[in-house]
Amino acid sequence: MNFPASGEGALARVNLIYVGPLDDAHRVSALAEAFISAREHDPRLHLLLVGDGELRSTLMGQLGHGATFLGELGGSPLPELAEHLDLLISPTTAADTAQTIADAQRCGLPVLAVEGGSAASLIENGRSGFLVPDSGTALSDAIRWLSRRATLRERLAIGGRVATGGREAPPYRAGTGHPSGPERIMTA
Numbered sequence: 001m002n003f004p005a006s007g008e009g010a011l012a013r014v015n016l017i018y019v020g021p022l023d024d025a026h027r028v029s030a031l032a033e034a035f036i037s038a039r040e041h042d043p044r045l046h047l048l049l050v051g052d053g054e055l056r057s058t059l060m061g062q063l064g065h066g067a068t069f070l071g072e073l074g075g076s077p078l079p080e081l082a083e084h085l086d087l088l089i090s091p092t093t094a095a096d097t098a099q100t101i102a103d104a105q106r107c108g109l110p111v112l113a114v115e116g117g118s119a120a121s122l123i124e125n126g127r128s129g130f131l132v133p134d135s136g137t138a139l140s141d142a143i144r145w146l147s148r149r150a151t152l153r154e155r156l157a158i159g160g161r162v163a164t165g166g167r168e169a170p171p172y173r174a175g176t177g178h179p180s181g182p183e184r185i186m187t188a
Helices: 028-041 056-066 078-084 095-107 117-122 136-147 150-163
Strands: 014-019 045-050 067-071 087-090 111-114 130-132
Touching: 014 028, 014 078, 014 136, 028 045, 028 056, 028 136, 045 056, 056 067, 078 095, 087 095, 087 136, 095 111, 095 117, 095 150, 111 117, 111 136, 130 136
Parallel strands: 014 045, 014 087, 045 067, 087 111, 111 130
Antiparallel strands: none
16 A cells, blocks of 8 residues: 655645544544544545554544554654645644644644643744634534645744744645655555
8 A cells, every 4th residue: 555645736635643642531533533624625635644543443444444553653653654644633622732833843743633631832823823613513623724824834843843933834745746755654
């Protein structure tokens, strides 16, 4: 299996990622519902899920071909994956998401998160990430809105890097039409 290609064209995929436990405490069911709603309006959306948990089977049935489940990858997978992704989504205010959000920002990956908790303390809304109210409708609308705005995603990525001590965006980013990514991670 290959990573879906990401790019700026009208038919190019928009790769979203969630990293964390697949459980109710991290609100992945709310993410799945928001993603499905957004994907009904924009079939280019593709969700990658890194992690495992009690909801994996349910989510696989619910998300179908719109998602790729990568399982546990160990450590932080974002440095290796970031250049092939368009947006990290954090649907929870759980304290253990802070490291994932910071890793995404350091890698130049824009972040969409719900208000409150770790996200609110790490993201300056509209500059180093994007915050929405803790609502499925708000999350779905933000996914749709950001998926159509590559320039804004790039600006948020640069803001995140600067906020975490970086100076510039990485030279290779999703949304540039480059071919898809890491074959090592994606196996049939």
